[in-house]
Amino acid sequence: MRRHILPPVTRPILLLFALAALAGCGPTAEPAKAAADEHGAAVDEFERGPHRGRLLRSGDFSVEVSIFEEGVPPEFHVYAYRKDKPVNPRELTLTMELTRLDGRVDRFSFAPQGEFLRGAGEVREPHSFDVKVRALEGGRAHQWAYAAYEGRTTITSEAARAGGVTVETAGSIVMAELVDMAGRIEITPEGQADVRAWYPGRVMALNAELGQTVRKGQVLARVESSHSLQTYSIPAPLSGVVIAKNSNVGDVAGGEALFVIADPTKLHAEFFVYPRDAERVRAGQRVEVRTLSGDNRVVAPVEAIVPTADIASQTLMAHVHLPPGASATFRPGMGVEGSFQVAAWPTALAVRTKALQRFRDFTVVFARVGNTYEVRMLELGRQTPEWTEVLGGLEPGTQYVTDGAFLIRADIEKSGASHDH
Known part of the structure; x- marks a missing residue:
C-alpha cells in the first residue's frame, strides 16, 4: 500500500452541534449553554432534561428529545413538560423531520407509550441531521429547529487536495478472488x-x-x-x-x-503454481502481471497449465500470454508477480477496502457532499484486498473518500463530534 506524508491542514470550519434559534409561537429561544473549547467545539451546547435528552423550550412548555438505543434499534423518545412538570403524552401531538447531509428527509410520527411519546421507526445511523420538531398541545402550536451533527466535518477543497484526499463513487462492480504467485518473463516457444x-x-x-x-x-x-x-x-x-x-x-x-x-514481442509469463492452488487455476482466467516494483502491470489470460509437476518443488507451470505491447516494459528473464482471478461475482454495491475506517463501534467510510465529509456506518459482505461488498448504510452513487480517509477521521475526532443526544 502506498503511503502519503501529509502536509499540515488547516480546517476552516468546524460544524459541531450548531444550535438554531426556535421559531413559531414560542416566544423564547433554546439557550446555548456552554462556551466553545480551544478547537471551536462546544463542550455542552444544549440544555438537558431529566432523561439526559435535549430540552427544547417554548414559554412554559418544553419537550425533551432523546434517542433510546439500549437493546433496541435507535428510536426517539420524547417527554413533555409544562412549567417543568411532566405532561401526559396523550395531551399533545408531535412530528419530527430529519434533514440529512445529502438532502434526504426522514419523517417521524409519535404515539404515547407510558410517560413518553415513542417515534415510529428506527433512527438510522449516522445520527447527524438538521432537526425540525412540531408539537400541538392545549390548542397551541410549537416548533423548534436545531442541528445535531455526528461524525461530520468541513474541509476546503484546497486543503483536501493538499492532504492527499481523493474520492470515488460507490456503485456496482464485479468482485474477484485473487491468488498471488511469483513468476518470470520468457519468450514463447x-x-x-x-x-x-x-x-x-x-x-x-x-x-x-x-x-x-x-x-x-x-x-x-x-x-x-x-x-x-x-x-x-x-x-x-x-x-x-x-x-x-x-x-x-x-x-x-x-x-x-x-x-x-x-522475437521479443512474443512473451509469456511463467508462474509456479503450488499444490494448494493447483485445483483453482484454470486456462482462460484473467491474471494481473506486474513488475516487482509494481510500477508496470498488464492484464492477460492464462494460456495453458503444464500438467507435469516439478519433482523437487511439486509446482506446476502456468503460462500467461502477454500482449505485444507488453514488450516495452517486460523483458525476458525478469521476475514478476501475478494475481490470478480464480473466482468472480457481481456485487450491487462495493467500496475500496482501503477506504474503510473505524468510528466508534462501526466500520465506516466518509461520504463527501460538497466540502463536507460525514461518516457512513456500513453493513459489510464479502471482502477482497481491493474491494468490500456493502449490504447497507451507503447509497449507490455516493462519493466517498478512498485516500486520505485517516485525515478526515482525525479532523472529526479533533473537533469532538460525539454520539451525544
Whole structure:
C-alpha cells in the first residue's frame, strides 16, 4: 500500500452541534449553554432534561428529545413538560423531520407509550441531521429547529487536495478472488528459433552479429556442404533479434545451432503454481502481471497449465500470454508477480477496502457532499484486498473518500463530534 506524508491542514470550519434559534409561537429561544473549547467545539451546547435528552423550550412548555438505543434499534423518545412538570403524552401531538447531509428527509410520527411519546421507526445511523420538531398541545402550536451533527466535518477543497484526499463513487462492480504467485518473463516457444546448417560442412560466411535485428528470410549464413561441396544459404526462420551466436567463419557446422533468434514481442509469463492452488487455476482466467516494483502491470489470460509437476518443488507451470505491447516494459528473464482471478461475482454495491475506517463501534467510510465529509456506518459482505461488498448504510452513487480517509477521521475526532443526544 502506498503511503502519503501529509502536509499540515488547516480546517476552516468546524460544524459541531450548531444550535438554531426556535421559531413559531414560542416566544423564547433554546439557550446555548456552554462556551466553545480551544478547537471551536462546544463542550455542552444544549440544555438537558431529566432523561439526559435535549430540552427544547417554548414559554412554559418544553419537550425533551432523546434517542433510546439500549437493546433496541435507535428510536426517539420524547417527554413533555409544562412549567417543568411532566405532561401526559396523550395531551399533545408531535412530528419530527430529519434533514440529512445529502438532502434526504426522514419523517417521524409519535404515539404515547407510558410517560413518553415513542417515534415510529428506527433512527438510522449516522445520527447527524438538521432537526425540525412540531408539537400541538392545549390548542397551541410549537416548533423548534436545531442541528445535531455526528461524525461530520468541513474541509476546503484546497486543503483536501493538499492532504492527499481523493474520492470515488460507490456503485456496482464485479468482485474477484485473487491468488498471488511469483513468476518470470520468457519468450514463447514459437517466438524463438535455432538456426542450424541443413547439411554438415564448412561455414563460409556469417551475415549477422549478436544483438542484431533480422527479418524472416534474410540470409544469415552460407555453408559449403561436405558431401556435394556446393555452397548453400541459410535464411532466418523468423524475424527477431540474434540472442546467441555459436559459430565463426571456417568452423565446421554440425548439430549445434549457428544462431539463436528470438522475437521479443512474443512473451509469456511463467508462474509456479503450488499444490494448494493447483485445483483453482484454470486456462482462460484473467491474471494481473506486474513488475516487482509494481510500477508496470498488464492484464492477460492464462494460456495453458503444464500438467507435469516439478519433482523437487511439486509446482506446476502456468503460462500467461502477454500482449505485444507488453514488450516495452517486460523483458525476458525478469521476475514478476501475478494475481490470478480464480473466482468472480457481481456485487450491487462495493467500496475500496482501503477506504474503510473505524468510528466508534462501526466500520465506516466518509461520504463527501460538497466540502463536507460525514461518516457512513456500513453493513459489510464479502471482502477482497481491493474491494468490500456493502449490504447497507451507503447509497449507490455516493462519493466517498478512498485516500486520505485517516485525515478526515482525525479532523472529526479533533473537533469532538460525539454520539451525544
